[in-house]
Amino acid sequence: MRLKAVVVTVLLAAAISYYVYTPLPDAIQEPWKLMLVDAGFRTCINLVGLKNQLGLDHYITWFRHSLEGSFSTLTALWGSAPPAGVVPGVKVSDVAFAGIPVRVYEPPAGGEGHLRRGLMYFHGGGWALGSAKMGAYDKMSRMISDELNTVVVSVEYRLFPEVHFPEPFLDCAAAAKHFLSPEVLAKYAVDPERVAVSGDSAGGNLAAAVAQEISTDESMSVKFSVQALIYPVLQALDFNTPSYVQNRNMPVLPRPLMVQFWLQYLGADTSLQAQLVANNHSALQHSALTPELRSRLDWTSLLTEKFKKGHAPVVVDRGARGLLKTVPGFLDARSSPLLAGPEVLAKCPRTYILTCEFDVLRDDGLMYARRLRDAGVSVASDYYPDGFHGCLSFTSWPLDFDVGRRAMRGYINWLQKNL
Ligand SMILES: *[C@@H]1O[C@H](CO)[C@@H](O)[C@H](O)[C@H]1NC(C)=O
Numbered sequence: 001m002r003l004k005a006v007v008v009t010v011l012l013a014a015a016i017s018y019y020v021y022t023p024l025p026d027a028i029q030e031p032w033k034l035m036l037v038d039a040g041f042r043t044c045i046n047l048v049g050l051k052n053q054l055g056l057d058h059y060i061t062w063f064r065h066s067l068e069g070s071f072s073t074l075t076a077l078w079g080s081a082p083p084a085g086v087v088p089g090v091k092v093s094d095v096a097f098a099g100i101p102v103r104v105y106e107p108p109a110g111g112e113g114h115l116r117r118g119l120m121y122f123h124g125g126g127w128a129l130g131s132a133k134m135g136a137y138d139k140m141s142r143m144i145s146d147e148l149n150t151v152v153v154s155v156e157y158r159l160f161p162e163v164h165f166p167e168p169f170l171d172c173a174a175a176a177k178h179f180l181s182p183e184v185l186a187k188y189a190v191d192p193e194r195v196a197v198s199g200d201s202a203g204g205n206l207a208a209a210v211a212q213e214i215s216t217d218e219s220m221s222v223k224f225s226v227q228a229l230i231y232p233v234l235q236a237l238d239f240n241t242p243s244y245v246q247n248r249n250m251p252v253l254p255r256p257l258m259v260q261f262w263l264q265y266l267g268a269d270t271s272l273q274a275q276l277v278a279n280n281h282s283a284l285q286h287s288a289l290t291p292e293l294r295s296r297l298d299w300t301s302l303l304t305e306k307f308k309k310g311h312a313p314v315v316v317d318r319g320a321r322g323l324l325k326t327v328p329g330f331l332d333a334r335s336s337p338l339l340a341g342p343e344v345l346a347k348c349p350r351t352y353i354l355t356c357e358f359d360v361l362r363d364d365g366l367m368y369a370r371r372l373r374d375a376g377v378s379v380a381s382d383y384y385p386d387g388f389h390g391c392l393s394f395t396s397w398p399l400d401f402d403v404g405r406r407a408m409r410g411y412i413n414w415l416q417k418n419l
Contacts, residue, residue: 019039022035022039022251024250027357027386028358029386029402029403030401033399037252064128064129064131064159089146090107090142090146091105092106093106097174097178097179098177098178100155100174100178102132102175103132103138103141103153103154104153104154105141105142105151105153106151107145107149107150115190116150116188116189116190116191117190117195117196118150118153118179118191118194118195118196119151119152119153119195119197119198120153120155120179120196120197120198120207120210121141121154121198121199121207122155122172122197122203122207123137123154123155123203124200124202124203124390125159125201125202125203127159127160127164127165127205127261128160128261130159132154132156133156136393136394136395136396137393140408141154144415147412148419151188157171157206158171164265164266164267165266165332166329166332168265169206172207172210173213176214177217180224182221185222192222194225194419196224196225196226196415197210197226198229198230199230199232200392200393201230201232201253201390202233202261204229204232204233204365205232205233205335205337207227207228209334212348213334215344223349224349226349226351226352226418227351228351228411229368230407231355231356231359232353232361233262233361233364234336234338234361234367235338235339235367236262236266236330236336237279237281237289237330237336237339238282238297238299238314239255239259239276240313241303242303242307242308242311242363243307243359243361243364246309247360248360250388250389251388252389252390255277256273258360258361266327266335267329268323268326268327268329272320272323275320278319279314279319280319280323281319281320281323281330282330283315283317284315284316284317285318285319285321286324288324288331289331293331296338296371299313302371303363307363338368342371342374345371345372345374345377349377350377350378350379351369351372351378351379351380352380352382352414352418353365353368353382354382354411355382355383355384356383356403357383357384357385357386357387359389360389365381366383369381380418382407382410382411382414387403391403391407392404392407392408
């Protein structure tokens, strides 16, 4: 009997290690922790697939609920202080800006006579997941509000599957215009010269797109003074940049998942995934994709040798026909800010861009930094050689990473000096 129990235990342990183990680059510190995060994420996605097959619910909606649920369960389980206890002085209210739900964080100091800074934040999650209320985002907003004496407005833009592009962008732009109106800034005692727009991942995409929109809107008397983009998504035409190729299997955002998020966002059929991974959608035969547009995301000229590392561009002669016509979002700078022309970029505010080596989106961020600089914008490009996608969301025990804490510190320090 004892022997049987031992055998079963050993086999079970082996099966679990096999499931959890993912080969990771040597530069990743705390690899087992990242493998565990990844295994948890994969389990959710697998369960979602199962549920989807049974046709019980739309899988994204279900996944979103379980993600939010598990975050609050984790918080309860590990007995971390309730959110209100993290930063006691910050006042939190859930209101609507131009009909869009937002969560406003007001710092303890200020009001009465002296003005505070302002920051509008768009959370990440592939335009399909996440919420301003989720543990990591809520904690970050409270911290920034308190430490930087800033009124933080975290936007609950609508997500897939309820809506797709351009709706999430329009929600964010409407909330931004409302916040930047002189009456609203006055109501919250925010200095109109010190308002930032920021976001991570898909939220970084929305922040970059909204910054372009506001910068070029002549009717806006107050504009954002800085934009801070954390591993932003910036283009959907080349899924074979050196970072997409190098990190195609990297947790927590492998290339197929990012491609799926894009297809969902643009309202396209997710069965097109293989075509996009092959760059068939941006084949040379598409006349709408002019040489000028191509040059705006040509990594062979926009990246330095250090990041090209001997990779070869994937340019297809003839690929999927009609894709760019049936999915016009592919060529829209509101979905792909990297496609904007130099005249638009020149109007953008001072910029901070955070990139990570182990992230399919590294080169999106590096190319945007280079193009903004070429257009005359002052850009701080903060690159983490040991960072991975999403690391800023992992700064609390037990899922905390040293690189996540360093990256968070770097981002807040930049805001402290530049906002
Ligand atoms: C890319 O397009 C070519 C030409 O239409 C086709 O032969 C090939 O199968 C496509 N690749 C994928 C992965 O769909």
